[in-house]
Amino acid sequence: DTEVTQTPKHLVMGMTNKKSLKCEQHMGHRAMYWYKQKAKKPPELMFVYSYEKLSINESVPSRFSPECPNSSLLNLHLHALQPEDSALYLCASSQAWGGYNEQFFGPGTRLTVL
Amino acid sequence: KNEVEQSPQNLTAQEGEFITINCSYSVGISALHWLQQHPGGGIVSLFMLSSGKKKHGRLIATINIQEKHSSLHITASHPRDSAVYICAVKGETSGSRLTFGEGTQLTVNP
Numbered sequence: 001d002t003e004v005t006q007t008p009k010h011l012v013m014g015m016t017n018k019k020s021l022k023c024e025q026h027m028g029h030r031a032m033y034w035y036k037q038k039a040k041k042p043p044e045l046m047f048v049y050s051y052e053k054l055s056i057n058e059s060v061p062s063r064f065s066p067e068c069p070n071s072s073l074l075n076l077h078l079h080a081l082q083p084e085d086s087a088l089y090l091c092a093s094s095q096a097w098g099g100y101n102e103q104f105f106g107p108g109t110r111l112t113v114l
Numbered sequence: 115k116n117e118v119e120q121s122p123q124n125l126t127a128q129e130g131e132f133i134t135i136n137c138s139y140s141v142g143i144s145a146l147h148w149l150q151q152h153p154g155g156g157i158v159s160l161f162m163l164s165s166g167k168k169k170h171g172r173l174i175a176t177i178n179i180q181e182k183h184s185s186l187h188i189t190a191s192h193p194r195d196s197a198v199y200i201c202a203v204k205g206e207t208s209g210s211r212l213t214f215g216e217g218t219q220l221t222v223n224p
Contacts (some may be wrong), residue, residue, distance in 0.1 A: 006156075014196060031210060042214030043157070056211075090157060098209040100164065101144055107156035 004106035006091050012112045015081060017035045023074040023091030029104075031097040034066060035090040037108070039064040043090055048072060050097040081113045117141050120201050120215035127222050135218045137201030141181065147212065148175050148186045157200070158186040160186070185224040191222045 004025045013019050021034065031050050035043035048056035049068040057066075063085075065077040074091055087107045094101040115186075118139045137146070148160040148183055161168050161175040163184075168175050177184040188195055201215040 013207070040217075042202075042217060045211060048210070081210055083135075088154075092157075094210055096210075100162075100163045101210060102149070103210065104147075104159060104211065105157035 004091055004093055004104050006089075006106040006109050008109060009107070010045070010110045010112075012114065013078065013081065014114050015024075015083075017081075018077070020078065020089075020090055021076040021111075023076075023093075023106055024072055025093045025104070027093065027095075027104070028071075029093035029095055029096045030071060031101070032068060033092040033094075033103065034076055035092065037088040037090055041089075042048055047076075048097060053086050055097060078111075086102045086111055086113045116196050116215070117213050118201055118203055118215040119220075120199075120218050122218060123216065124219045127191050128218070129222055129224050131222075133191050133195075133220065133222075135186045135199050135201075135220070137186070137210045137215055139201075139203045139213075141213070142206040143179075143182075143203045143204065144206050146177055147200075147202040147204070148182050148184070149202060151198045151200060152216070153197075162197075169183060171180070171192060188220075192204045193222045193224050195224050 007022045028101040029067040037043040046060045046065045052068045059097045063080045065074040090108045092103045126169045144165045148159045172189045174187040198217040202212040202219045
């Protein structure tokens with residue numbers, strides 16, 4: 001299994017809703033990432049988990065809350081989002097943080113905040 | 115000036131043409147990625163390289179570390195190659211953090 005899966009594919013939510021994005025990989029990778037991508041822009045790193053511990057938070061607002069329950073699973077909990085948070089959210093994984101390790105990306109979740 | 119510059123920003127080609135996309139970077143790197151993204155889609159990693167040249171099917175990636183430059187070539191282009199191609203570098207001291215170029219929008223017409 002050499003892929004990163006993400007669910008849901010699309011999500012529409014109101015500003016008062018609570019929802020979660022899910023990412024899964026079964027490649028034995030120990031580093032997992034969340035990126036945010038706005039239209040026609042490159043991805044922006046949000047969070048990095050290394051060995052299930054949060055190692056990087058790129059000053060992301062607290063309305064985004066990441067969670068890594070185990071080495072295969074990464075969640076992004078969303079609460080009280082703003083319309084400007086509408087974007088493609090990409091998950092990625094790599095064998096480890098650092099070193100000559102390739103990042104593998106998932107298909108993304110297209111989020112629309114009304 | 116961005117740390118990673120791609121050219122051209124947009125490229126239109128006819129089916130069958132040979133295509134080159136360029137990437138220049140200004141920092142020391144441990145690796146360079148070429149990524150592909152179809153409209154509305156996720157990102158596919160095409161190549162990761164730190165020296166020389168790699169080939170996969172009709173795609174060839176080269177890198178010149180001394181000149182801080184990489185190229186992605188597509189031979190015998192096809193409409194299904196239409197996508198955004200993104201160059202991303204991993205800095206020598208930045209762990210696995212990637213610095214992305216702005217991408218090159220490629221359109222291949224039949």
